[in-house]
Amino acid sequence: MTAVLVLVERGGPGGSPVRKPSLELLTIARRIGEPAAVVCGPIDEATVDFLAGYGATAVYSADSPDLDEYLVVPKVEVLAEAVRQAAPAAVLVTSNPEGKDVAARLAVRLNSGIITDATDVAAGPDGPVVTQSVFAGGWTVRSRIRRGTPVITVRPNAARPERVADPVQPAVQPLAIELSDRARGARVVNRTPRASTGRPDLADAAIIVTGGRGVGAPEAFEVIERLADALGAAVGATRAVTDLSWRPHEMQIGQTGKTVAPQLYVAAGVSGAIQHLAGMQGSRTIVAVNKDPKAPIFEYADFGVVGDLHKVLPALINEIEKRKG
Amino acid sequence: MKIVVLVKHVPEPTAAWRFADDLTLDRSAVEGRLSQLDEYAVEQAVRLGEAGVPVEITCLTMGPAPAADALRKALAMGGDRGVHVLDDALPGSDVLATSLVLAKAVQRIGFDLVVCGMASTDAEMSVVPAMVADRLGVPQASNAAELGTDGTTLTVRRETDSATEEIAVTLPAVVSVTDQSGEPRYPAFKAIMAARKKPVQTWSLADLGIDAADVGLAASATVVEDTQPRPPRAAGTVIVDDGDAAGRLAEYLATASFL
Ligand SMILES: Cc1cc2nc3c(=O)[nH]c(=O)nc-3n(C[C@H](O)[C@H](O)[C@H](O)COP(=O)(O)OP(=O)(O)OC[C@H]3O[C@@H](n4cnc5c(N)ncnc54)[C@H](O)[C@@H]3O)c2cc1C
Ligand SMILES: Nc1ncnc2c1ncn2[C@@H]1O[C@H](COP(=O)(O)O)[C@@H](O)[C@H]1O
Numbered sequence: 174m175t176a177v178l179v180l181v182e183r184g185g186p187g188g189s190p191v192r193k194p195s196l197e198l199l200t201i202a203r204r205i206g207e208p209a210a211v212v213c214g215p216i217d218e219a220t221v222d223f224l225a226g227y228g229a230t231a232v233y234s235a236d237s238p239d240l241d242e243y244l245v246v247p248k249v250e251v252l253a254e255a256v257r258q259a260a261p262a263a264v265l266v267t268s269n270p271e272g273k274d275v276a277a278r279l280a281v282r283l284n285s286g287i288i289t290d291a292t293d294v295a296a297g298p299d300g301p302v303v304t305q306s307v308f309a310g311g312w313t314v315r316s317r318i319r320r321g322t323p324v325i326t327v328r329p330n331a332a333r334p335e336r337v338a339d340p341v342q343p344a345v346q347p348l349a350i351e352l353s354d355r356a357r358g359a360r361v362v363n364r365t366p367r368a369s370t371g372r373p374d375l376a377d378a379a380i381i382v383t384g385g386r387g388v389g390a391p392e393a394f395e396v397i398e399r400l401a402d403a404l405g406a407a408v409g410a411t412r413a414v415t416d417l418s419w420r421p422h423e424m425q426i427g428q429t430g431k432t433v434a435p436q437l438y439v440a441a442g443v444s445g446a447i448q449h450l451a452g453m454q455g456s457r458t459i460v461a462v463n464k465d466p467k468a469p470i471f472e473y474a475d476f477g478v479v480g481d482l483h484k485v486l487p488a489l490i491n492e493i494e495k496r497k498g
Numbered sequence: 499m500k501i502v503v504l505v506k507h508v509p510e511p512t513a514a515w516r517f518a519d520d521l522t523l524d525r526s527a528v529e530g531r532l533s534q535l536d537e538y539a540v541e542q543a544v545r546l547g548e549a550g551v552p553v554e555i556t557c558l559t560m561g562p563a564p565a566a567d568a569l570r571k572a573l574a575m576g577g578d579r580g581v582h583v584l585d586d587a588l589p590g591s592d593v594l595a596t597s598l599v600l601a602k603a604v605q606r607i608g609f610d611l612v613v614c615g616m617a618s619t620d621a622e623m624s625v626v627p628a629m630v631a632d633r634l635g636v637p638q639a640s641n642a643a644e645l646g647t648d649g650t651t652l653t654v655r656r657e658t659d660s661a662t663e664e665i666a667v668t669l670p671a672v673v674s675v676t677d678q679s680g681e682p683r684y685p686a687f688k689a690i691m692a693a694r695k696k697p698v699q700t701w702s703l704a705d706l707g708i709d710a711a712d713v714g715l716a717a718s719a720t721v722v723e724d725t726q727p728r729p730p731r732a733a734g735t736v737i738v739d740d741g742d743a744a745g746r747l748a749e750y751l752a753t754a755s756f757l
Contacts, residue, residue: 273624306728359639359667422657437751460747475735478738
């Protein structure tokens with residue numbers, strides 16, 4: 174069977190050696206071939222075993238401080254070399270800003286077709302068939318790549334990570350890369366990590382509670398966070414909220430923020446503008462609290478409450494605490 | 499400093515979009531406009547000039563005839579001149595072809611810096627900037643929230659999922675900017691009138707030395723198998739709060755096993 178290359182992102186929450194979206198990619202890769210993990214940075218036996226547990230049958234490893242210090246191009250050179258060696262059926266990369274940059278440059282170098290933001294990937298008679306959600310989530314499109322090595326970026330949550338029953342011991346293939354000066358053109362001068370909120374990641378949270386402009390003030394946003402904590406949820410915001418600097422941009426959901434698809438999405442004080450809907454329409458269950466019965470969000474809500482969020486949410490938090498006993 | 503801003507003409511986001519018979523977006527069916535996200539790119543280019551570096555700003559678009567309107571808007575915001583790549587062979591081009599055409603046009607214009615939007619509001623792939631950079635053989639930084647330059651290096655601040663990054667990019671380079679980079683100006687009437695007199699060149703594929711067989715739907719490396727409207731959501735329950743809404747909502751969440 175042919176290999177399917179998966180670009181692995183290191184370091185997940187809770188000390189996992191690999192981020193969850195990469196495990197999703199390994200799971201998806203098994204549908205179209207034999208997953209081969211491409212790992213940038215130092216690799217140890219535990220990580221190799223972990224990757225094998227999710228189906229990796231080969232591991233390509235490239236280690237150099239340059240991979241962290243310079244943007245994108247070093248990773249592209251690693252992947253291009255892995256493609257040369259493995260002649261894969263496809264290359265899978267997580268659909269996030271860095272992943273897309275890497276995939277885009279790789280596609281140019283391979284002169285290969287690229288499909289981004291896949292919500293599903295399946296095997297087909299003429300190569301992988303990729304599902305996307307387009308036009309602000311209003312349409313589903315299935316397409317495939319007919320030239321070169323398919324390069325596909327896949328959204329987080331497109332699959333549930335599954336372990337394999339009997340992992341094989343993957344061969345670890347070190348990739349020596351010679352970086353050109355060209356690869357060192359964009360250098361990270363400073364990286365200030367943000368303090369963790371202790372809440373689940375928006376990208377893979379099962380429940381998200383989002384507050385909009387209707388929350389009214391930055392201090393008042395606390396009620397959104399309290400509800401999120403009661404539900405064990407991640408916290409989201411609309412662009413109105415991030416533009417007003419009530420909350421930081423990394424919490425923004427929508428066209429120019431994150432695309433999410435949790436099991437449950439609770440929107441409070443959110444009108445439901447098309448650019449916001451574009452980022453959350455794929456949610457399984459949508460609950461809306463808004464005082465305006467005509468707010469467009471109600472057209473998407475499975476359960477809507479017309480009311481003041483500052484009355485409804487505190488009472489809801491009480492109800493939840495009561496039920497938890 | 500020679501800056502090229504890539505601007506795209508896109509369908510109005512609030513209009514109802516549909517597919518044409520060839521399964522591409524039917525652009526003739528809806529009003530078009532300069533992509534809102536590319537307004538941020540024009541704005542940043544103009545601000546770099548205002549910050550003291552002498553700049554010459556060329557706005558570049560590839561698109562059908564009405565795309566000229568997007569170009570005029572970009573010129574009204576402060577671009578100095580426009581280039582419109584227009585050719586009957588282009589419709590249906592995929593990102594590989596689009597990036598090829600844009601890179602060739604950028605090369606012909608000459609550049610120190612190419613500024614792009616973070617995504618086109620129709621295709622939303624966010625790949626054209628990296629692809630153009632790779633074809634030009636230059637570095638690139640995506641999703642800048644803040645730009646600065648001394649003429650040889652571009653400094654970029656950007657917010658990733660987990661960190662704030664400061665990046666130094668050696669020029670010539672490509673950068674894309676987010677909608678956090680600063681609100682685009684609204685051109686005054688005088689600027690709109692002045693933009694009508696700014697030079698706009700229209701280039702064909704032949705002008706760029708590109709073979710028509712390398713672009714358009716037939717050359718696309720991807721093919722759409724089928725398209726389907728999202729099934730309408732089953733109408734939900736909407737209740738009006740009379741003091742008991744929280745209890746009913748909790749009941750709903752419990753029944754759906756979220757509690
Ligand atoms: C290019 C572009 C990109 C964009 N990208 C994004 C994006 O990524 N994400 C995004 O979210 N937006 C985005 N937007 C902005 C979007 O168009 C909307 O402006 C934004 O989503 C509105 O946020 P909101 O719902 O919080 O605010 P509003 O639209 O102002 O809605 C506030 C709502 O709160 C309700 N309300 C007020 N008080 C209460 C109360 N006490 N209790 C209950 N309800 C109350 C009101 O009835 C109203 O419906 C983008 C716009 C553009 C042009
Ligand atoms: N046809 C086009 N003409 C000019 N610029 C474009 C075109 N397509 C994409 N771009 C630029 O590339 C950016 C990202 O586009 P995309 O990769 O399509 O999301 C846009 O914000 C524009 O700056």
